[in-house]
Amino acid sequence: MITRFLWTGMGRNLRLFVLLVLAVGIVVPALNLLMPKTSAFYVPAYALQLIGKYLCYASLALAVDLVWGFCGILTLGHAAFFALGGYCMGMYLMRQIGARGVYGNPILPDFMVFLNYPELPWFWHGFNHFWFAAAMIVIVPSVLALALGWFAFRSRVTGVYLSIITQAMTFALLLAFFRNDMGFGGNNGMTDFKDILGYSVQADTTRAALCFASALALAIFLVISGAIIGSRFGTALIAVRDAESRMRFLGYRAETYKLFVFVLSAAMAGIAGALYVPQIGIINPSEFAPGNSIEAVLWVAVGGRGTLIGPVIGAFIVNFAKTYLTGALPEVWLFALGALFIVVTLFLPKGVVGLWAQLRARNLARKATAA
Amino acid sequence: MSQKRLLAWLLPFLAIVAVAGSAFAADLGSLVTNLVTGGYSERDDAIKALATSGEARAAPILQALSAGDLYVRNSDKLVVIGKVSASGGSGKLALTDAVTGKDAGTAAEDDLDKVKVNNRLRGTIDAAMGSLTLMSPDPKVRRQAAESLFTRRDASALAALEPALAAEKDDSIKRSMIEARAAIVLTTPDTTPAQKLAAVAVVRDRGDRDAMAVLQAAAQSTNGEVKAAALAGAESVRNTLQAWTQAQNVWYGISLGSVLLLAAIGLAITFGTMGVINMAHGEMVMLGAYTTFVVQQALRSYAPGLNEISVIIALPLAFLVSGAVGVLIERTIIRFLYGRSLDTLLATWGLSLVLQQAVRSIFGPTNREVSSPSWMSGSFHVGQLDVTYGRLWIIVFALLVFAALLLLLRKTPLGLYMRAVTQNRPMAAAVGIRTPRVDALTFGLGSGIAGLAGVALSQIDNVSPNLGQGYIIDSFMVVVFGGVGNLFGTLVGATALGIVNKFLEPYAGAVLGKILVLVFIILFIQRRPRGLFALKGRSVE
Amino acid sequence: MKLGAMIRTGLVAAGLVASATTGAFAQSGDTIKVGILHSLSGTMAISETTLKDVMLMLIDQQNKKGGLLGKKLEAVVVDPASNWPLFAEKARELLQKDKVAAVFGCWTSVSRKSVLPVFEELNGILFYPVQYEGQESQKNVFYTGAAPNQQAIPAVDYLMSKDGGEVKRWVLAGTDYVYPRTTNKILEAYLLQKGVAKEDIMINYTPFGHSDWQSIVADIKKFGSAGKKTAVVSTINGDANVPFYKELGNQGIKAKDIPVVAFSVGEEELAGIDTKPLVGHLAAWNYFESVKNPANEQFIKDWQAFTKNPKRVTNDPMEAHYIGFNMWVAAVTKAGTTDPSKVIPAMIGVKAPNLTGGVSEMLPNHHITKPVLIGEIEANGQFDVVWKTPGLVPGAAWSPILDDSKNLVADWSPALNCGNYDNVAKKCIGSGK
Known part of the structure; x- marks a missing residue:
């Protein structure tokens, strides 16, 4: 029944789009596993991994859009939630290495042996269980978002002040995780993972499963977001975005709306980060870099803010361009990427999706005049 | 021994026979030969031997050796002093025979073998030169x-x-000599305890870090009385230094604050008053730094005499270059985005990528050398406070820029227009202000000031394509902390963050200190959601 | 019906993305591809771009000599943009998509750590040209830079000697990441072994890109005024060095009083600094541009001609690539193929001349033999070699000074075939099979 509610809550386009995401999540891994390597339809492991990465980024972009596009909060620190989710997953994966590290210590990860840790720090306990790590992946980013949002929204910090606070948050976390004394592996972070849930992370089947899981997560996020936006809550949310004071005067508690969405979005980013880490094979503090958060905002802008399909498309376009250009034009790719951002802001204020809608509207208008 | 005494001793001999002269030269010759052969230990002894030989040539030879100007000519193994000659053409060195002091022609560096010198030898030479130049006519x-x-x-x-x-006639130099004597007395084993006790008092009164080093070394003494006196002396020096440490922290904080102020002040205009979230601000700073580099290069080739004031020449040029780029950006990109403040963030971020890569393509990815003029190098003491000239000038410069900007905004028609446009654009347009022109000029001004900051930062940081990236976040923090749209807020914010940072650093370490400052900013904005000095009225939204 | 159309579209879209990403897959041709994995943008571009250029020059020279195994070499350059996950992704792209025979790349430890699993999984070859923290030996990686025993320990030995100034008090200053942490840990253990008291060692870590050195330099000055000869051992990372040295100069710390010996400052870094105030400060490397010998002079001439810049300097990691590339060429020639499973065993024992007049050899632990040189900074931005080891020093993967690793050895020759073999327990621990 709930599924039914969620399903009907979405628009037709979104429903089709969710199916498309799922189709990608099924077809790409299937082509990788089932096709012979010589076939034209074979998807090599390298491409499979890329698509898995794009799917995780798309989830992050969706999370950003939920707060920026529908709530009016320009967050410049969402990559922090992504990275925290990633770190929780990384800690689980580190514990799974067990005695296979270079120093052969069954409990302590290599970097702790190296830094002379006598025993596991308290915050590492429990991460050997997947269920615990899975819970933390959601809880840690949510709690941070709750704390930050609770204070910020109640004090009515808005606009650019809020953006700068989120940036300060991710910058502070970046510096903190760089410190070797923190117990998270310092600059090198965590890498050289072996198993996830007992399956080797390097096996093709595991990769295929992770890629599918990323697609599934994105699809679920799309459905949830669609349901929220389509509900009465969503209407109120958009009203808060457009005229916060008026909503307050009408008796709505604007901060509650914002807080709910902010926390939800942080949890989504955390899950996306957790799926990203085993596919990429490393998590380190550079994921907290303020530039990463800004880039996530740019994906949303390129795709189309305030739509649910836009951020996904934007994440795919920008990241595909980056993958392609860093290989094809290594010397000048930054010119192309920089120009893309400028052009999109100047000429496509509603992003690629907005352009699509614009063209269709023009087409319809022409048809109408023709008729 | 002095040159005069030596000459007086030599003169009669010189007058009598030339043989005596050549014998003397041969003696010096062997000393010099020892100087350039063998291992460091043998050469160390040779330096001491030469220094105590009483030869007049000892000082110039040792000086040349210390400076790395002493060579052995490949063709005849003659030891020569080589100096880059003004007339000898490129790559040629003008040579002087080390022993006789006579001109020995010129040679290319490839035909010479440089006499190696390391820190140990330099130290020995320093000590030797100390005794050799104590009677120099130059007080310096x-x-x-x-x-x-x-x-x-x-x-x-x-x-x-x-x-x-x-x-010695000069009192302060005399004081230095007495201190030097005391230090030597303390480290020489065969002086009496009474001499040592007197020396401890002299060194203690000097009261700086070097004195501390001498006293701590003296505290190793076997004589109980001397040991106790040295320890007490060291303790008293430590206490004075401790008090000065707080002053030092404030000074460092102000200095860091001035750097933050310089970096942020341009942003206070483009972001603070115009509302453009200018992520390319750091790149404007970088352009200023590269302008300094280009100016220095040009001066080096065309007007080497002006090198000392290259930084001053670079200032207006950096302002113009960054300012012009700023006007260009405003006319081609920013002006389409007024009222879409958050969108400016995206466009300028893209712009910053492009500018970084452009600089990387033109100047290469490596650091570029920007040298400091002599009036910006070195330091002086205020009590036990070490004040470096470079930092001092940067503080002065930051304040000058701030004052000039304030004057411009408060006292000139342009400033009036700027304030009018940023506070209420439609109204300003209605009373006849050409808002597009003012917009362009305001953005150009903010960028130009960033360029000025670049000149200053080139003196203390890397001149590389990444220069701006390092300052952009700090700049935003300063402007937001101080209160968007308020120049005084930026001044107070920068200084406060600088000082807080420097007081935290000794206790928490550089990284943790910075994290604490960031957390402090986050919490502070919860308390005052519009920064330290919030603008009143409707202009903020 | 709608759904069916949707899924069809989905399939097509997925196919498009997949085929676009795998793009130019099967590039045929009679060339041997060599991957170059150095950051050309971002923070590390400062150091790494030079290494890309030197690789292009070496490949160009090899092609002029007739290529390798009768084929031309082709460089495949990618930009991992100083982004560590991107390093892993690009490594995979080079190995799987471009099918390169070997990869020359990485600078930072974290970038190397990031690509290790990829090279292991796909059995590629990586040449890593930078001095690093050691405590690692991986089958697919050849470490042509210095291990700690080829840089840090000899430098400290020199400073403790009479010629070095008989240093008794030590400041170990570094950027907070794994290379300085490891190096300082090894040095601390070594100094304690040598009888240096614990209070005579000060360890300080700063973040990347640290630019305000006032307090730390003042601290060093304070630490140095205890009446004993003091030296600073700096493992400060590239970018932060310029402001660090500028502050040293400004606060008047002279090499004669407190010498600084650096492990990450070479000719390239000095090119960005006015070195006059720094004369006498030291660096320890395995190569300096100022070393006089015909091979080095030729190399410098070629390099300046290749970059069309008569002032372009050379540095130690460039020499490491020079050695590594020549070793790889020799091993491929020996094996008669570029197949990594044949080339990797063939690498062991391969010799190639270095640029300081010796011949380096690839050891079974995948490190090489190198001379250690100590140079003092000169006013012209070059180093004057003041001391050098009598022979070549073999690189040790595992430090014998640390308790964790004193029993470990790496040996990839067929008998042991292990990167971390425990000599006492007589077994290969952990993942090293």
């Missing part, structure tokens, strides 16, 4: 000689120190 040289004797504490210098002390 005498002072330096006394200071280097204090740090070197070479027992053999005591003999030279006594006559020099007797001859």
Whole structure:
């Protein structure tokens, strides 16, 4: 029944789009596993991994859009939630290495042996269980978002002040995780993972499963977001975005709306980060870099803010361009990427999706005049 | 020994026979040969031998060796002093025979073998030069000689120190010499405890870090009384230094604050008053730094005499370059985005990528050398406070820029227009202000000031394509902390963050200190959601 | 019906993305591809771009000599943009998509750590040209830079000697990441072994890109005024060095009083600094541009001609690539193929001349033999070699000074075939099979 509610809550386009995401999540891994390597339809492991990465980024972009596009909060620190989710997953994966590290210590990860840790720090306990790590992946980013949002929204910090606070948050976390004394592996972070849930992370089947899981997560996020936006809550949310004071005067508690969405979005980013880490094979503090958060905002802008399909498309376009250009034009790719951002802001204020809608509207208008 | 005394001793001999002269030269010749052959230990002894030989040529030879100007000519193994000659053409060195001091023609560097010198030898030379130059007619040289004797504490210098002390007229140099003597007395084992106790008092009164080093070394003494006195002396020096440490922290904080202020002040205009979230601000700073580099390069080739003021020449040029780029950006990109403040963030971020890559393509990815003029290098003391000239000038410069900007905004018609446009654009347009022109000029002004900051930062940081990235986040923090749209807020914000940072650093370490500052900013904005000095009225939204 | 159309579209879209990403897959041709994995943008571009250029020059020279195994070499350049996950992704792209025979790349430890699993999984070859922290030996990686025993320990030995100034008090200053942490840990253990008291060692870590050195330099000055000869051992990372040295110069710390010996400052870094105030400060490397010998002079001439810049300097990691590339060429020639499973065993024992007049050899632990040189900074931005080891020093993967690793050895020759073999327990621990 709930599924039914969620399903009907979405628009037709979104429903089709969710199916498309799922189709990608099924077809790409299937082509990788089932096709012979010589076939034209074979998807090599390298491409499979890329698509898995794009799917995780798309989830992050969706999370950003939920707060920026529908709530009016320009967050410049969402990559922090992504990275925290990633770190929780990384800690689980580190514990799974067990005695296979270079120093052969069954409990302590290599970097702790190296830094002379006598025993596991308290915050590492429990991460050997997947269920615990899975819970933390959601809880840690949510709690941070709750704390930050609770204070910020109640004090009515808005606009650019809020953006700068989120940036300060991710910058502070970046510096903190760089410190070797923190117990998270310092600059090198965590890498050289072996198993996830007992399956080797390097096996093709595991990769295929992770890629599918990323697609599934994105699809679920799309459905949830669609349901929220389509509900009465969503209407109120958009009203808060457009005229916060008026909503307050009408008796709505604007901060509650914002807080709910902010926390939800942080949890989504955390899950996306957790799926990203085993596919990429490393998590380190550079994921907290303020530039990463800004880039996530740019994906949303390129795709189309305030739509649910836009951020996904934007994440795919920008990241595909980056993958392609860093290989094809290594010397000048930054010119192309920089120009893309400028052009999109100047000429496509509603992003690629907005352009699509614009063209269709023009087409319809022409048809109408023709008729 | 002085040159005069040596000459007086030599003159009669010179007059009588030339043979005596050549024998003397042969003697010096062997000393010099020892100087350039063998391992460091043998050469160390050779330096001491030459220094105590009383030869007049000893000082110039040792000086050349220390400076790395001493060579052996490949063709005839003659030891020569080589100097880059003004007329000798490129790559040629003008040579002087080390022993005779006569001109020995010119040679390319490839035909010479450079005499190696390391820190140990330089130290020995320093100590030797200390005794050799104690009687120099130049007071500066005498002072330096006394200071280097204090740090070197070479027992053999005591003999030279006594006559020099007797001859010295300048009180402050005399003081330095007495301190040097005390330091030597303390480190020489065969002085009496009474002498040592007196020396402890002299060194203690000096009261700086070097004195501390001498006293701590003296505290190793076997004589109980001397040991106790040295320890007590060290303790008293430590206490004075401790008090000065707080002053030092404030100074460092102000200095860091001035750097933050310079970096942020341009942003206070483009972001603070115009509302453009200018992520390319750091790149404007970078352009200013690269302008300094280009100016220095150009001066080096065309007007080497102006090198000392290259930084000053670079200032207006950097302002123009960054300002012009700023106007260009405003006209081509920013002006389409007014009222879409958050969108400016995206466009300028893209712009910053492009500018970084452009600089990387033009100047290469590596750091570029920007040298500091001599009036910006070195330091002086205020009590036990070390004040470096470079930092001092940057503070002065930051305040000057701030004052000039304030004047411009408050007292000129342009400033009036700027304030009018940023506060209420439609109204300003209605009363006849050409808003597009003012917009372009305001953005150009903010960028130009960033360019000025770049000139200053080129003196203390890397001149590389990443220069701006390092300052952009800090700049935003400063402007937001101080209150968007308020110049005084930026001033107070920068200084406060600088000082807080520097007071935290000794206790928490550089990284944790910075994290604490960031957390402090986050919490502070919860308390005051519009920064330190919030603008009143409707203009903020 | 709608759904069916949707899924069809989905399939097509997925196919498009997949085929676009795998793009130019099967590039045929009679060339041997060599991957170059150095950051050309971002923070590390400062150091790494030079290495890309030197690789292009070496490949160009090899092609002029007739290529390798009768084929031309082709460089495949990618930009991992100083982004560590991107390093892993690009490594995979080079190995799987471009099918390169070997990869020359990485600078930072974290970038190397990031690509290790990829090279292991796909059995590629990586040449890593930078001095690093050691405590690692991986089958697919050849470490042509210095291990700690080829840089840090000899430098400290020199400073403790009479010629070095008989240093008794030590400041170990570094950027907070794994290379300085490891190096300082090894040095601390070594100094304690040598009888240096614990209070005579000060360890300080700063973040990347640290630019305000006032307090730390003042601290060093304070630490140095205890009446004993003091030296600073700096493992400060590239970018932060310029402001660090500028502050040293400004606060008047002279090499004669407190010498600084650096492990990450070479000719390239000095090119961005006015070195006059720094004369006498030291660096320890395995190569300096100022070393006089015909091979080096030729190399410098070629390099300046290749970059069309008569002032372009050379540095130690460039020499490491020079050695590594020549070793790889020799091993491929020996094996008669570029197949990594044949080339990797063939690498062991391969010799190639270095640029300081010796011949380096690839050891079974995948490190090489190198001379250690100590140079003092000169006013012209070059180093004057003041001391050098009598012979070549073999690189040790595992430090014998640390308790964790004193029993470990790496040996990839067929007998042991292990990167971390425990000599006492007589077994290969952990993942090293």
